[in-house]
Amino acid sequence: MLLPTDLLGDWVLRRTVDDRRAGLQGVVTGTSTLTAVGADEVRWDEAGVMTFDGRTTPVSRTLTVRRDDDHAWTVHFADGRVFHDWVWGASVAHACAPDDYSGSLDGDEQRWTVRWEARGPAKDYRLDSVLTRSPA
Template sequence: MLLPTDLLGEWVLRRHVTDRLAGVDGTVTGTTTLTGTGPDEVRWDETGTMVFDGRTVPVSRTLFVRRGPGTGTGTGLGWTVHFADGRVFHDWVWGGSVAHACSPDEYTGVLAGDVDHWTVRWEAHGPAKDYALHSELRRRSHPAD
């Protein structure tokens, strides 16, 4: 099982988006950077360009992965992914399924891979959404030692 701290550095991001409700596919290409901001926190920044439904737009987001008591998979001291505003997104579970309830829709995902190539897959289902996201990340650089 990889921890967020195992993935520090810069990554080439390629994401495929399939919106089944709209019948449209799209892509995101860019960079993901994971930076240690302390022993118990990793900052996850994504920047790139999305091509979707005939439009090209810049996209970005920031997440934080934090370690703390009462989080994770019941091991006592686990990691949890948070949105930039502090809301919990999902537990950090490597290779197993994670969930994010966003009423009325539900999201399920999987993080898997190794220290040089990993993927993040999400499925969203519900009355408002029916789509799949498949992100592939390949290491561009390791953090400075």
């Protein structure tokens, strides 16, 4: 099981977006950087360009991964809300009723993936992110 501290550094990001409800596919290309903020926190910054439905748009987000007193890691949105537990190689969930989100984190220190499925009355899509370590 990899911890967020095992993945510190710069990554090349490629994310495919399959919006089944709209019948559209897109791609995000860019970078991700994981930076230690003390011993119990990792900042996860993403920046890139999304091409979707014939349009190109800059995109970015910041997540924070924090270790609690029980040594478990949790991913948080920039505003502090909990996104999901950091569980490597198994399914994770994000509570956002009325839609269901299930995801997974897997890979190694050179290449890892983040996958999300969202289904419900408002959404039906899949995000597949591949992160490859940037050349030194």
